[in-house]
Amino acid sequence: MIVVTCSNCGARNRVAEGATERRQPVCGKCRAALNLKAGAAAAGKPLTVTDETFAQEVLAARGLPVLLDCWAEWCGPCRMIAPVLDELAAEANGRYLITKLNVDENPQTSMRFDIRSIPTMLIFKNGALVDRIVGAQSKQAIAAKLR
Numbered sequence: 001m002i003v004v005t006c007s008n009c010g011a012r013n014r015v016a017e018g019a020t021e022r023r024q025p026v027c028g029k030c031r032a033a034l035n036l037k038a039g040a041a042a043a044g045k046p047l048t049v050t051d052e053t054f055a056q057e058v059l060a061a062r063g064l065p066v067l068l069d070c071w072a073e074w075c076g077p078c079r080m081i082a083p084v085l086d087e088l089a090a091e092a093n094g095r096y097l098i099t100k101l102n103v104d105e106n107p108q109t110s111m112r113f114d115i116r117s118i119p120t121m122l123i124f125k126n127g128a129l130v131d132r133i134v135g136a137q138s139k140q141a142i143a144a145k146l147r
């Protein structure tokens with residue numbers, strides 16, 4: 001279960017994970033459609049982004065920095081950094097958004113931003129690329145870039 005705050009009335013709703021595959025969940029109080037992606041961010045997990053959803057989830061985000069972690073299954077340093085990004089997502093509290101992109105499965109976005117080595121973390125704000133972190137870094141170093 002995840003807790004999703006209704007963007008219409010502010011009520012907190014408990015929703016089963018994966019509920020969107022069956023039907024659009026609505027707010028128990030005002031019946032407005034609930035945004036489960038905001039729910040995933042509120043639950044403190046990195047949001048998985050693909051070539052198809054990149055523009056909508058990352059470029060269209062307004063007002064807060066969005067970190068995009070470009071990673072692959074076979075990349076050892078990516079696996080080392082994954083728990084750090086999980087922690088940063090858990091501590092985000094609405095100040096920034098942590099997202100992840102599998103470069104093997106999403107070549108368009110990887111080519112567009114010229115990802116030559118991984119992990120590479122791209123930081124976007126209001127649809128623009130504002131910073132780039134190449135290689136595994138400490139949690140403090142990444143957090144500092146998000147401030």
Ligand SMILES: [Zn+2]
Nearest residue numbers: 006009027030
């Ligand atoms: Zn509501």
